[in-house]
Amino acid sequence: MSIYESSKCTSCMACYNACTKNCIEMNYNNSNNLEPCINENLCVHCNLCLHLCPENNPVQKNRSLEAYACWSLNDLERKSSSSGGIASIFYSHFITNKLGSTYGCSYDENLQLKFSKANTVEDLIKFKTSKYTQAYIGNTFKEVLQDLKEDKFVIFVGTPCQVAGLKKFLRKDFEKLLTIDLICHGIVSQKYLDDYIEGLHLPQKPDKLTFRGEYNYYFNLYKNYKIIFSEKSEDNLFFKAFLDGLFYRENCYTCPYASINRVR
Ligand SMILES: Cc1cc2nc3c(=O)[nH]c(=O)nc-3n(C[C@H](O)[C@H](O)[C@H](O)COP(=O)(O)OP(=O)(O)OC[C@H]3O[C@@H](n4cnc5c(N)ncnc54)[C@H](O)[C@@H]3O)c2cc1C
Known part of the structure; x- marks a missing residue:
């Protein structure tokens, strides 16, 4: 059973996080891109993964009412970020005011790009700068849900397809969730x-x-x-x-999120 049309899968991992039987594995396909694979022996055919896939059931996109151009006034903050340091400012605000949890991605010592949570301002440094490969979501969406259930504020910064996956996985709006979708022209495996x-x-x-x-x-x-x-x-x-856009994921070439209306 397929969850999606392969060329449309963004590897957002909403299905992986939603499966209550843990029967979805992420494997590399013939194009060297990660895709969900269902273990038929464990699957109970509840169809939750089909239903929650943002490519099967598109998320609502909204037109921004206002737009601001901004950068950090802190020289160090700005220079150590890739595009002005606004992500860092949002994160720091969350941590210094003890609002809740901050999620972003960083390379580990084996240069594997993964999402994680940062708990201190010092720990936030790992999220800085644009990384041009696809970040592995792992169980991050489940962790976000747990934080929201504990009534914490959560900030999640990612590509628009990852934000769409999180929104689908959560299935309802949470007032305490702030998502920021990056402007993205494509991602590499x-x-x-x-x-x-x-x-x-x-x-x-x-x-x-x-x-x-x-x-x-x-x-x-x-x-x-x-x-x-x-x-x-x-x-x-x-x-x-x-x-030059030579080796993005297949879905990036027809990305439905690269538009003026954004997933928020
Ligand atoms: C794959 C990719 C494509 C981009 N394409 C464009 C573009 O076409 N036009 C444009 O103007 N800007 C593009 N950017 C830049 C992006 O929009 C900026 O990073 C953003 O403006 C934030 O800048 P910043 O200085 O606030 O934070 P930065 O320090 O630049 O970035 C840090 C934040 O980005 C997140 N992040 C970094 N890499 C990834 C990743 N691979 N996946 C998910 N989240 C990530 C971090 O977790 C953190 O939240 C791209 C970035 C990426 C990662």
Whole structure:
């Protein structure tokens, strides 16, 4: 049984989080993109996954009433972020005022991009900067629901398809949930990054990756805080392919969220 039409799946993992029988696994398909696969031996055919899939049942999109252009006035905050540092400002407001939980994504030491929660201002640093691969949601939506049930405020920043997945999974609006959907022109599978880095045959295994220098796009790999590989975006194969849109997920090329009306 398929949950979706494969070319439309965003890998938002709403189905994975919703399945009460834990019978959905995320596996790489022939195009090296993560997709949900149902274990037929465990499935009880409740069809919740079909129903909650934002590609089967689109979420409502809203037109913003007002728009503001802004950036952080804190030089350090702005320079250490990718596009003005507003994400950091929202997060910091949540933490310093003890409002609730903050969710975003970061690379771990194996350069796997995953969503997680930050509990302190220091911990928020991990969410900074744009990462140009798809972040793994894991059980994040279930954690968000738990926080909301405990009457906490929650902020979730992600791509529009991830926000759509969260909204579908939650099934109703929560006053204490703030979602921010990034402007996104497409996302690349983690697998392509893994394969690219492996193909570089570096003498050391990198433990950190950034896509920016202070002013320009750079593909930088680090080991123990030292740069071990650095190329300008125009010289770097991975970066060039990303910026030229050569290897996004199939669904990104017909993204229903790249519009003036947003999922909020
Ligand atoms: C895949 C991708 C495509 C983008 N495409 C465009 C574009 O076409 N036009 C444009 O103007 N801007 C684009 N951006 C930039 C994005 O809109 C900015 O990151 C945003 O404006 C926030 O900037 P900031 O300085 O406030 O925070 P930043 O420090 O830039 O970003 C931090 C926030 O972004 C989240 N984030 C970072 N990478 C990812 C990811 N891979 N998946 C989910 N969440 C992530 C972090 O969790 C955190 O919440 C893109 C970013 C990404 C990640």
